[in-house]
Amino acid sequence: MKGPLFALSIILLAGCADLKTLEELEFSALQSGDWSAVEQREKNIARRKARQGIRCPSGSIPVCVDRGSRSRCSCNSYDDVRDMLGGYQTQR
Numbered sequence: 001m002k003g004p005l006f007a008l009s010i011i012l013l014a015g016c017a018d019l020k021t022l023e024e025l026e027f028s029a030l031q032s033g034d035w036s037a038v039e040q041r042e043k044n045i046a047r048r049k050a051r052q053g054i055r056c057p058s059g060s061i062p063v064c065v066d067r068g069s070r071s072r073c074s075c076n077s078y079d080d081v082r083d084m085l086g087g088y089q090t091q092r
Helices: 002-015 022-032 036-052 079-086
Strands: 060-067 070-077
Touching: 022 036, 060 079, 070 079
Parallel strands: none
Antiparallel strands: 060 070
16 A cells, blocks of 8 residues: 555645646756756757657658757668668668
């Protein structure tokens, strides 16, 4: 009985936590000059997006290109990727 009660209390506490939006964090950072919380939140958002990832149909794989702060991903066939890599074998 203690296990489920403990888990429920943790979930309840996490739900009541005071989380600031990214905009609120940026406003605080403008005032204080400390941007570490904003940078950490942006890393967490990027990590979450990477975990979700792009889902490609069978016979293709995601290929992502970083351009500055943006990353563009698209689905490419294995043959196209092999051609891009100069004929190197890709894992399926």
